[in-house]
Amino acid sequence: MYLDLEQQLTRRIGDLLKRQYDVELPRLVVDQPPRVALGEYALPLSFELAKKLHKPPRKIAEEIVAGLGEVPGFAKFEVAGAGYINAKVDRVAAARMVLQEDARPKSEPVKAEKILVEHTSINPNKAAHIGHLRNAILGDTFVRLLRAAGAHVDVQNYIDNTGVQVADVVVGFLYLENKSKSEVEALIAHPLPGKPFDYYCWDLYARVSQWYEEDKDHLQLRLQTLHDIERGGNRAAEMGKLISTAIIRRHLETMVRLGIEYDFLPQESEILHLHFWDLAFEQLKHQGVLYFETEGKNKGCWVMKRAGSKGAEATAETSDQGPDEDAKVIVRSNNTVTYVGKDIAYHLWKFGRLGKDFGYQRFYRYRDGDQVWISAESGEADHPHFGDVDAIYNVIDSRQADPQNNVIEALRGLGYTEEAANYHHFSYEMVALTPGCAVELGYEVAEEDKKRPYIEVSGRKGFGVKADDLIGALIAAAEKEVNIRHPEMPETERQEIAAQIAIGALRYFMLKFTKTSVIAFDFKEALSFEGETGPYAQYAIVRATNIFRKAGLSAEQILSGAIDLRFLKDDDEIWELWLRAGQLSHVVKQSIVTTEPAYAAKYAFQLAQQFNNFYHKHHILTEADEARKRFLLATAAVVRKALVECLAMMGIAAPSVM
């Protein structure tokens, strides 16, 4: 509703400006007035026009209002303040639109046909921690938003199964624990009590890192193991595959608890063994993106100009002054490829510009029947096709901005300017621990660290909060509350509701911060079910549900029955609820174009807050006027529907009771 009327309005204003003043504004700013009594849209454009037209803003505003005449859907235009134009919609007509619409933005914020979102991408060598949760929840929510907007989205979780991190755990099993392949297999099949395989590897990984510290010669073993894994066909490679595959399964299980699913798991092992790099290398050399360095510190390497490096224009004058020391190495002097190099090849594949595809194998099937595919050298004959997309979103933390930009730079250098423009690094800040939280967890914290606002988590040091531990703690806390409130309920039902509340709390917690904000993790805040939290919004829904239950009516019955919308005409507070509900598609659009799910989270909370207010003020079931009662019920139903839909986009369920 809100989006449609806004478009209607801006189109009319645009026409009017051209006709009446022969001017065009690059973009028409549309605000909301401070109070809904003043209208639904506020246009500050006369301030901007004042200089151009040499007239006072207020006069321009009056002229525009006079020139607008009747606009369908709008009741009135008013000049306010120093020259604002406030537009008041026809509330009854707008409310009718709210009753009919769905969440899909009609203005198509998503241009691309096929979109690929990559998120999670945890190194498969240890349990997922809270930092990974933020990544996965941001990514999954963005996927849900895009799909709600009608986009076709594939979800990928990139698996770096041949990197140093996996190598480190392999070193741990082979050399620290002297375990054979079958012993590790047994550990995977029958984990120690209270210690799933990914937890086991979490500890082992930290021990190996410690072991490297003790004697630098141990690092030789790591290098050796890394090379063995990359080459394949040996003991270390087999062990690596065994470990990474088992850990991936654990990660999928962890994410399933949060309602997060993937379509495809591309692995680095296939990027290597199917020689993706060779094809990319040819293109890069051919287009001159890469050049061979013959002197300086990068002598003997294939390098490219670093993204954002200065002197791009100055090369003509400075080219005689020796090699570009700031260049990014893509192929090392020992002929191996760096991470960025592999990533370039991978991204050429994503955009269908590589000329080669993965093999695909079935890997995991979700309860809902959806299938996850994994890359393989020789895949199954019958498989879906991934890649070859129009736009990509890589949910990767902000620390990796440089390598991401280098990949984009390489694409641009290859002439794929459109692909480069449709390559979005969905960047977000990390989750760190407050010093207090670290102490609470029993870690030793240096005095100087205690003064810091937060401390970075580190898988290498085993320093952090594991995802499954946090989920477990949340469920236990929620269960306690549910048990108090609903002792009569069957246990399975109580558990289900506790899980919904726990996940709601966790997902909302990870979404309420904007991406640029570092989350300083603290148990007290994360475990809270009060205030600005997921359960707060869920509770508003439950309250509405309870009213309908007592009234003996379903939401559908209420919304399809006779509703006297004239009550809206002189009730600003209730009208604001309808207006908010009608803004859902606007919120979806904004969240997508700004790649900011926090925007949707804020909306959900505010809507719930307004509903709780309404709930407190109007006692619906005892309302004597039957028509008014039906109108109030419809208000609750409309808000509930918008809330349920918005929470669904965040992966938060609406519990039946709580």
Place this chain on the structure above:
RNA sequence: GCGGGCGUCGUUCAACGGAUCAGGACACUGCGCUACGAACGCAGAAAUGGGGGUUCGAUUCCCUCCGCCCGUACCA
């Protein structure tokens, strides 16, 4: 050094360059359940790091200083 991000009530987070109190949450003080369940509501107190500039208008844009964080590998 260079590049990027960030400094907002006690704490934590909001605010496309816009309208009277810069908004919410937590914490704090004081209230409100015989109601559609209080995982709620009401009231109170409390903030834009310093200095310039652009603008009709700056928390927002530009410059500068101070402070914090992250990058800046032939690691991923």
